[in-house]
Amino acid sequence: MVNRHFMLATIAASILSACGGGSSGGSGSTASPSNLSDAQKSYESFALASNGGMHYLSGSLSVSTSSTGALSVSPNSAFYTDDSSIAQSATAGTQPLTVTYASVSSALQVPALTVSRLLVNGAVYSTAVPPQVRVSYPGANVQEDYLASDGKTVVRTLLGTSYSVVPLSGLISASPAELFANNAVGLLTNTLNGQSLYNQQASWQTGAAYVKVVRHTVGDEAYTYDCAAPATTAGTNPTPCSATISTLENFFPYASTTDGKTYQLGDGQIVTLAGMRAWVANAALGGATTDYRVYYQNNGGIYAGYVIKDGTTLQLAPLGGGTPQDNYYFLNSAALQSIKSAIAF
Known part of the structure; x- marks a missing residue:
């Protein structure tokens, strides 16, 4: 049997990257339901558990075809989500962020996730896996404080300043180019010997959307x-x-x-x-x-x-290479379910 193999690029799940140094503890929320900023409203339209949470898709796919043209994905591949949500609005005070991981394909497993180590106040700390995160609303922004494995030391603080929601409708194959370029959804556009990794006639479910997020570091x-x-x-x-x-x-x-x-x-x-x-x-x-x-x-x-360094904007390298850009792309629950229904592996 003749097999032809190729490896599809990997997109990193940067929200899980553990960083360190010099960040302060959670600041508490300053917004109220009546005066949420546009960024906070967009964040909650995804992040609240009642709205299905936020889903960051990552993947690395090794695909082959047999001499008969049958397509298969190696079990060593990965196509999974980092799923995060808050139970209630951070207007009620600082909220814990619930983080879990799940494979999008029943044939694949979530890869082993590594611990990172960070320097904070003259000591080395390990990150928690899954991450332990506190969410608050300073001013018009969304702040995430990542804790060490001790559950109390803040090792990383991110400040989200922009959350831009983009609705999805029609064929998945006709999705905005920026989604295919900057999210692991783009891995599905690869073909091998004319075989596709997903049903190209599949459409987005009602209510499907993604949100583009701009975040900055607070502290080194x-x-x-x-x-x-x-x-x-x-x-x-x-x-x-x-x-x-x-x-x-x-x-x-x-x-x-x-x-x-x-x-x-x-x-x-x-x-x-x-x-x-x-x-x-x-x-x-x-x-x-x-x-x-x-x-x-x-x-x-x-x-x-x-x-x-303090104040740096987190940037993402496009899936196919090129100039890094400032947005990270998260799917809502309807968009994720659309992908699960469309994939062919």
Whole structure:
């Protein structure tokens, strides 16, 4: 039997990305039902549990056809949602965000989700999986405070300033180009030997829509990870780049295999970052969201990380590549059910 294989691109579930550093606790809500901002009204039209919640779609599909032309998706593929909702409006006070994951296809499983580690006030914290999040309404905006696995330390704060709802109707195949380009729905547009991954005659269910969200960081988000072997998957003790060099001045020059370059001391600035003495590169790393390489002193060694600076707009790289843009795309319940009914795997 002859098989032809291809791997469809992966779109990351950035709402789950754990970041860190310097964010403050939940601020509490300042809005009331009578004076919700347009952003808060749009947010609640999706996020309230009674409205079906918000659904962020992610996927990585490995597809093949047999010599007879039958299409199959590898069980190692993934096509799943991050489902989030609040039980009631944050006008009533800070609300917990309920987060779960579910496969869109009954033939596939949700992949293992990794813990991230962050620097906060001179210590390393692990994120909770699933995330523990508090939602509040400062001014006209929507704020999300992400907690560490201890359930109390805020490791990341995002401020949502724009929620633009786009209704969906007609054929799924005739959907707005921006949805196919910037959401894993776009994976379905790939074909193999003329075979489609979904029913191209399927239509969106009544009430289907997506919302485009613009969010910004509040406080520096400082991530850390294993710089060398052994790789660790949990806990708050990442493997250092050096366990014998204790000061940044003696660490450079340093050849980073991750970045493919040798850093000199003068390529960055030594600052206090999230309570740590850290070297932060002058030049951005080049991720979709602007971030910078970090090396920091801790426990007599030098550790690696990166930082997304205070006020940075979270950006998304389009599915097929290209210039990152500021919106993240979430489906409502009717749109998600439409996709579930249309897929062919």
